[in-house]
Amino acid sequence: MQGDTRPIGVFDSGMGGLTVLRALAARLPHERFVYLGDTARLPYGTKSADTVKAYALQATRLLLTENVKLVVIACNTASAVALKALTEALAPLPVIGVIEPGARASVAATRNNAIAVIATEGTVKGGAYARAIAALNGDIRIVQQPCQVFVALAEEGWADQPATFAAAKHYLDPLFAGPSPPDTLVLGCTHFPVLAQSIRAIIGSGVALVDSAETTAAEVAEALAGKGLASNAGDASSTRFFATDSPERFARVGAIFLGRPIDVATVELVDLRAL
């Protein structure tokens, strides 16, 4: 078969969503991907729901001009506040966010029904993970912590610097103190997988680390198969990238998240403001 050879559109406020693209490409190597990072307006995590919703709508309009067959919101903040609006605006195009898959994975992982969620300020404030987890299992106790400094540490590529350990200790120690600490930690921001080593060093080996990238990729694969949209004629390694600011910075910092070099010639500068 050739299948539906239109690309899958992936968007994020910046480069963090490349951890999701990485999982998607590994899972679906014969699909085509276009990735948009709204780097001129990042971060979304400290911005209000209305602002993020407006930005996300503009971002998906650009993906539509690329004739995508499915949209992945590879940004927790945008998934948290804009999934519903985007699903309605783009219907019947399937739209998949990262919150639901992450919530499902964490519910599957916990043994003691206590889950910790770390995310940006916007995601925590919106409470989307807590709602998604509660909808799956109302008996689960959820503790949340915004970890805004992690975003900057990840963008600097400080996977295991002393500053990263210190920040992880500051944020995570209180979450896992007390008599029955959570046994599962959701990395509720696409930046955070880069810091997994430092996070693991603080929380110990007994806590399950859940990142939404893998589970989101599984959900995308399922949606493609279910809707007859899959293809085996593409090449996930030849992704086209769009950024709303400096392609040089996108390529340099993006490599940290994608786990492979990005050729700056494959990154196109775009302006979303008129969309």
Add this chain to the structure above:
Amino acid sequence: MQGDTRPIGVFDSGMGGLTVLRALAARLPHERFVYLGDTARLPYGTKSADTVKAYALQATRLLLTENVKLVVIACNTASAVALKALTEALAPLPVIGVIEPGARASVAATRNNAIAVIATEGTVKGGAYARAIAALNGDIRIVQQPCQVFVALAEEGWADQPATFAAAKHYLDPLFAGPSPPDTLVLGCTHFPVLAQSIRAIIGSGVALVDSAETTAAEVAEALAGKGLASNAGDASSTRFFATDSPERFARVGAIFLGRPIDVATVELVDLRAL
């Protein structure tokens, strides 16, 4: 006298410029101020010169609707890339940035003609401090270091957390290693004064710390007097604030930089995109 009772307009990408407003209000307690933080699009420090220039022009257009008599660009990145464009666009209104005053203060402070500059990526890349210092004294050796993580640490209010010491050590130790280290350090980002204590702990007491806030306030006072624009009828403590995103976050995080609580009722949400 009453003088020219129009307000002074101060703008920044976010809340960091409030360290400059604080110095202005202390120096000019009988002036009126309006402050605009473009929080929906912060940070400027990782964005390209063209993007920052476009944003800064929109920001000053909002200040013009408030009938300001002078504009202070309380943002190193915007000062570095947009001072010339803003000066031309707003003429004959005086426009004052933070780079020149900071450069002058550092040249006055150094004894061994070696100055270190720490700033955002955008400011360092633009090289404005290096140019401004070299224009004042061509014999001065300048070393520069982007300190992007400092921005997040300052916004989190982590003045003296272990993570802040660790990040300061990472960034600053290499700058002050070697046989004839700089004797002066320019805090080339309005966020950084919040971290002065941690920075001082790393560099020791023998290095002069220069922040542009004080010297910018002195330059504004001089410009007002020189152009007959001064007033003694205002009240600097009743500043009006504008933010392009969440007034709640502006008030909460802004208090860290302003050094006093901000009543959220004094923060008005504005949209610059149509300006």
